[in-house]
Amino acid sequence: MIPVSTLADAFYLLAATILMVAALEFSLWWIWTFWTHRLFIPASAGVGSVGLWAAAQAGFLASPVRAALIGAGAGLLAGLLGRFAIRGRYRLPVLLLAPAFSAVSLLVIYPFVFQFRLAFAGLNMFTMADWLAGGELGWVGFRNFVSVFTTSPLQTISFWGLLGRTFVWTGVNLVFHVGFGLALALLLARVVRGRGIYRTLLVIPWAMPQVVAVLAWRGEFHPQFGFVNAFLHTFGIPSVNWWSDPVPVFISCIIVNIWLGIPFMMIVFLGGLQSIPKSYYEAAAIDGASALRQFREITLPMLRPVVVPSVTLGTIWTFNNINVIYLMTGQNGGNEYADILVSALYKSAFAYSRFSFSAAFAVVIFAILIAITLIWMKVSRGTESVVAR
Amino acid sequence: MTASLTITNVIKAFGKKRVIDNLSFSVRPGEFVVLVGPSGCGKSTMLRAIAGLERIDSGTIGIGDRDVTRLDPKDRDIAMVFQDYALYPHKTVYENIAFGLRVRKVDSATIAQRVDEAAAKLGLVHYLDRRPGALSGGQRQRVAIGRAIVRKPKVFLFDEPLSNLDAKLRGTMRIELAKLHKDLAATIIYVTHDQVEAMTLADRIIVLNGGTIQQMGTPLDLYYHPRNVFVATFIGSPPMNLIEGQLVHADGELIFRSTGGIVVTVPKAFRDTVERLAKPGETLLWGMRPENMHVEEHPVTKTKPVHSVYDARVSVTEMLGASSSVVCDILGHELHIMLPEPHRPKRGDIIRLAWASKHFYLFSKNSGLSVSEDLNG
């Protein structure tokens, strides 16, 4: 059933990976030991350029000559930096950080910079072929950025519509996630027998692969054969066209995402409730406080340190959730009634092939996320606790 | 014979603050030296600098006849017992003790022999297969000590090893440590904030405060001849009482009169020094150790004027069994006194106390230095 060539490929790749990681760590040890040797700088430049040249020859990089030059330059720079700029006591941490740092630079920083460049070019479905054939990227100024704000990333909906919808999406989801999550946690805290079973069952939406869960729900929202409409029928409510009408589509996505996100909040709250010492409640009971009072004065305030990070995480995950919207609205060929910023980005890039436009769009979304992050950091003074540790 | 440890002009600062301010001292082979002082005085930092776990800004550290200032901990020929023991949780007691030798590629026969020897000495023979998690605090500490002694280093470093133990265990371990020291004839540098440990264990004590050495000497030296107020009040429990006052001349004698009216004649042996060192008219502090007051039995008669006998009103008495710790008030000064049995005064009692001692402690309030003995030359 599995073609032999694929099997061979896999083993080859596994071996190559292990070798690469080992080579990386070995080169660290090498640098560490021969740091002070006279020939260190020229040797690292040489090794760097030879390595890159070989990689280019093997087909991993485009132009061998350019690659060799970059390699030599990088090696030289690293050697110089290492020898002179970094004081003795920073050697070790720098070396420890090097593998991850280079990976992150390659995989995060470089693509980001490239995307920024791409946003100023005129790349789309039509000009793609020219570029691949070896042409230059071109320069169209801020045109793409302007069209992000003025034209529709998809068919009809505008950027501002998407932005608004994203905030509505995030807000509504958050309210229900926290509300239901807290409610379920409180209920779970009350029972002793069967708590394990309940918790296991209630966690399933989180445990299931999102793809399977979302597709299952999509099936249930099918106008004719889905459970949801059948359920509504039992109350005398007529069928809703969950798949094609604008508002129902969006609502169905929200319902699914709420269902998906409750278990996480529930578990977090349950843990938080667990950590409140019983003695507080006992003291309050002696003082004569009612259950509601105790909830307001003890439970809620003491849950706050737990609530804040989880709400933050939950908000981020919801804001950036592509899976639900994308799969519920029928993927690439589907409707755009529920699209939020990130799913619109994906579609404009990979369904509509508007490459440069999407690059600009991505930069804009990135800016929005940064703005939100900064505001949140200011509000919660999150950075201090991060750096202090 | 060369000193086991030589510290010369060591300075270490964290930012602008000097944690170790130009310290110099040396330790003879086989000596048990205790670095003692309040929190933040730099003693732990100094110990860690000797170990090589902290870098110093200037100065040198020598172990034996080698300059180890630039060397890694592993090359300094030292062993250290940490405050939290730092036992490797995933290794057995045997492996913990053997680890240092294994790293240095000592052959397993020697390792086995040395570990067994150490285990026998420390009473760990039955625990060699256990993990640290299954041991009590006292046992863990012994494993930490065992780890140190098998390496037979030039210098042993102890970082407040007893502070995590309960009071009773602390007492037992102190005695064990003293025995171990004699047994191994080892050079030990020991850091603690507890002056009782310092007094009982040390051959020599170094009192630190604010990164500088306040005084260095044998326990009795420090007890009976403190250089300044800090050392005087730090060493000794309960601490020395300090009474503020001034010097006056009367009847051909030099007399200390406190602000409340307590009067003490400066003994002849100290008179010259006091006259020399005390500035005219300066405020002084008279130091009185709690055990130097005793209850005056004989009635006071007019024909025999006796200085330094006073009626004291008792406010608190702590009964310690064979003695009592009493807080009382004499002429407005609150004093701590130690009285032997059978004196157990109650709150509100008036007792008659007399001061009698051949030691006399007088300090300048301004500089804190002793003016009754010339120790600061």
Place this chain on the structure above:
Amino acid sequence: MSGNQKDVGDDAPSLHHDRPNWWVHGLLTIAAMISVFPLLRILGVSLRPGDKIFSTELELLPESPTIANYVEVLTDTNFFLWLFNSLVITGLTALIGVCLAATAAYALSRYKFPGRATMLIFLMATQMMPAVVLLLPLYFMLQKMQLINSYAGVIVAYCVTTLPFTIWLLKGYFDTVPRSLEEAAQVDGLTEIGSFWRIVLPLSTPSLAIAALFCVTQAWNEYIVARVVLQSSELYTWPMGLFELQGEFDTRWGLFAAASVLVTIPVVAVFLYSSKWLLSGLTLGGVKG
């Protein structure tokens, strides 16, 4: 497993446990039913003979359940190929992720150096970014490197998202290892790196496992990125394979459901089994505060 580790909520005292709580049980039961409902429905569809998804009945189990769908999925489709592909990609992602992250996390935890604060903030910030924002340039990069439509390409793409969080997670763990252990090791005769390699790392195997597990959960269920990078059907991961069962004109829902169930059961089982560890890992990451 269940005997040793306390799970979330095990210790929580039952609040007001004297009151009758039949209604609590009632609510919880309803909630539990809503939770498992979709899964049960898929199960039901997978057991249906023929393609009787097109039925408006509300029942869960069909009248004449059959395992024909399962048999067909396992024998007549590329199911095992998809699983194999997923396994390879996920495994390698976890391996690379943990290896690279471990040393970096250690450096961030133990040393102060210029730029450390910036790096920590950067790591925290990257967790706010969705992969989508970088997907397009990554796609072009991979194309230029001729890694499109290969295992390596997908793994590279996954490392983008898993690496920052893994570093963060491991750093949180390393922060809890007392430094005196490494100092004792250095006094015992190891170098700084030696104490990391021989003492701290062996001690950290549980948290390395958590980190690997995290990478695995990220990569195993991932669809969006895989869809962009992988194009030939012999490289499909299981989510993509699932969609292959969903043809243009004719979707064999029975097969689709059976394949879904076959994938979901182990995933849920692993999740439940490891959730104790995973959640304590999140605690280290600061979620629980």
